[in-house]
Amino acid sequence: MVNLVLNENMKIYRRVRTWILVGLMAAFVLFVNIIEWHSDGKKAQGEGWRQELQQKNKQWSEILKQPNLGDDDRKFYQEQIALNGYHLEQNIRSTDGTMWDGVNGSANMMILITIFTIIIVGDSVAGEFSSGTIKLLLIRPASRVKILVSKYISFLLFGMLLLLTLFVISVLVNGILYGFGYMDLPLVSMNADGQIVEKNMVLNLWKTYMLNGISTVMYITMAFMISSAFRSSAMAIGFSIGALFAGNIVMGALHRFDWSKYLLFANTDLTQYLAGHPFQDGMTLSFSIVVLAVYFLVFNLISWLIFTRRDVAA
Template sequence: MINLIQNEMLKIVRRKKMVYVGLIIAILVALFTYAQFKELERTKEKFGNVDWRTTLQQQIIDTQNRLTSSGISDEWKNQLQLRVQQQQYYLDHNINPMEPGAPTFMRNFAQHSITLFLPLMVMIVAADLVSSEIGTGTVKLLLTRPVKRWKILMSKYLALILSVSIIILMFGILSYLISGFVFGYNGWSAPILTGFNIEAGELNTNTVQLIPQWEYLLMEFSLVWFVAVLVGTITFLISVLVKSTPVGMGIMLAALISGAILSNMVSSWESAKYLFMINLDLTGYLAGTAPPIEGMSLGFSMVVLTVWGIAALIISFLVFINQDIY
């Protein structure tokens, strides 16, 4: 099995996929770092060199002004109201939610990347692990060896897990190094509030806890890794079912984009909470954002994603073991 995994990793390395993924991550991190830097400059020009409390108070005022607009939906208005309540909670407890530094950038960038950007990076590696070899016929060479089919597929899946772990590691390291060049590398011990609960559209702060940022990042990146593995597993299934890699990537891309759209539109469609793409934003539960559908929780979403992952893995093995390859 170890030799098979090494063989699969060599294939991934030779195709330079990890290099391309690393370059894409580095470029986007640099772009977002520059955008955040320009935003900070704009804030200084607008308000001067004020402390974080004044800036946060102004953000609350701006959000409250937006709430008076008649052009926003009720769902978005509820989101804004919850944001104001959270910001006010930070003010009342004298905690800066945006402590400057690379760790804070990592926290925010991971939170905004978990539903689309990182899944797309995983898809680059997972989309053709099986389909490309079936399409070109190279999988026949593997099947001529005295190795059972399930071992061949398992080696590919374990190589995928290893690749996903490397992608998440690159994401964290590049985010820290590049953003730290601009914002500094301090902030690991900055206090972060977590445990906000949304009950009946209201913010519940009874379970809020104060933890250091390094601990928050550890939990956040664990959830990011979990989502990345789940997306990789489903993409792996599509790679087994569909011989054409572009078609497989198109199917997965459509699912991810539809999930990003539906998350803002499905509050009244309760059954949608069982779709895997609606449950990808696990870091939102840590940050205290309202779930797409009332009643969803971190535990619920993790169970739903786990069921999808196990089902995808079982179907992948059943199909690969029993299909005719010619």
């Protein structure tokens, strides 16, 4: 099994496409963080953060006076005003103008890791069958199940490598741009009960990356299943990326239905529980983990059924 995994890793990292995607991700992270630093990185230096928060609260208070403001928007502005007020009362500096603002923002770029990994995964099984190289694997004494598992493990490792790369580049870039000060700055947030709490910034950041990593695992598993069903790499990649974006759009339309909480895309973003805003009221982290576990087993079962029974004569 170890040799099979090493062989699959060799296939991944020998491709020029793989390093192009890694380079694109690193370049995008650099570009976005430098642009954000250039545009607002120097706004809240020294005690300037207090004036900035006061100004924001004043602006948002004016917005709350609008009679046609939606309930969700009204709740958002009320929470932000309360959080800013807590910062001012407790004399806790906001993250604006510090490295934590950029590092936390970079966590939102997980979508890049998902897309790039899907591109690699989509060309795995489908590419092997379309090019005929799958025959070179099947003539080995290893069973089809071992071959399938080795491919899956190699893609999970690749996704985790991209996740680690994103974190390291983000910390280094933002540390250089903003300086490595305010390392003990707490993260002030509001929980599901409407209470303002202080969290450890580093611990919360790691939780965010780990929970996003679970989301990446689910998308890798889904893309792997789709790749097992197609002979065309382009179709496998297209369907996987299409499902990624279409799923989030569809969830917005189905949000009003209670049964939508059982759908995959309602549970992939586990960071919703860190923010205290689940997709639907009553959803918990345990609930989402159970739902994802069911989908995980179903996706892998379908991949196994398709791969082990697939004809390689063509």
